[in-house]
Amino acid sequence: MTLDTQFDKAVTIVRGLPSDGPVKPSQDQKLQFYGAFKQATEGDVTGPRPGAFSFEAKYKYDAWKKLEGKSKDDAKAEYVALLKSVLEANSDDDSKKYLAELEAAA
Template sequence: MAEFVDNYSDLKELGIDCDDNELDEKFNRAADYLPKLVSNLDNDTLLTLYAYYKQGKEGVCGTPKPSWFDFKGRSKWEAWKKLENMPQENAKALYINTIEKIDPDFHSQKVKQKETWVCVSTLQGETNLVDADKTVVDLVKENNREGVLSLLKREKYELNTLDENGLALIHWASDVGSVDILSDLLSYGADINSRDSEGQTALHYAASCGHIDCVRFLLSNGALIGIEDNDGLTAIDVANDEDIKHLFSTSV
């Protein structure tokens, strides 16, 4: 597992001996390679990589701390904030160094995917399961629409029951940003305004994760904007994306 450091070593000590252009090129290649590794990484390593990436790209964390209920956003913010004044070039070097330690052969691999950060569904630290052992929750978190439909057709499932994480299927579908699965769940009787253990609806999840297509779909299918979670916040309050905020403003 990657660890944070308190002293900012010279790049040569990290095995990164290159000029700024070369460092940026290696940093971008490492970021592009991350999706190939995500399924095998634990939460702490993912958060550490996220922090190095944000520090390398944007510098010192200057964004407001997310509210306590937004556990995924809060965890990412705290990981980034912990780096304090670490220079961007050091964060980039540490990011590269961490990817190299996870997969020493990454420089020899061809990379086709782009790095993206993930919502709580990927931060769960899932172990790899064979398809036969996967539950409908696993399949929703994988955005596996075909698998979800297959299970729903074969087995009776209480769609509005909260799992051990305090979420119903509709919350997971919003978290991963799947309009198709949301549509399927509603057709099978899921409550569009179902609340999780923190009082959040699917609309809260879609808004806080920046999934504008899900927000649009939920609103068009009767999702209530004014529902407050246990902290008194509505989906409008937790939206960070300006386009989503505008969408809400035209729907009120």
């Protein structure tokens, strides 16, 4: 399997995490996922930083901007590693299942 396959699986897992489930990434981790995803799929951020009152858009822009210059493959690897760390911090059955799925895609 390839990094692309593992990245795609990680994206599927993150997008499918139930909001009321046992695996709850922090707000900072969610922004890290966002930045790594955008860098992995689109490359460096473009355009101006959103205005002062667009808080969510500004935080997302900043999370993506932090990864400027990072290759798409490095951003994919970072996304996968972040998911692994989030899942390994939990000891519930869902986390173990997601980790097994992620490892199977490796």
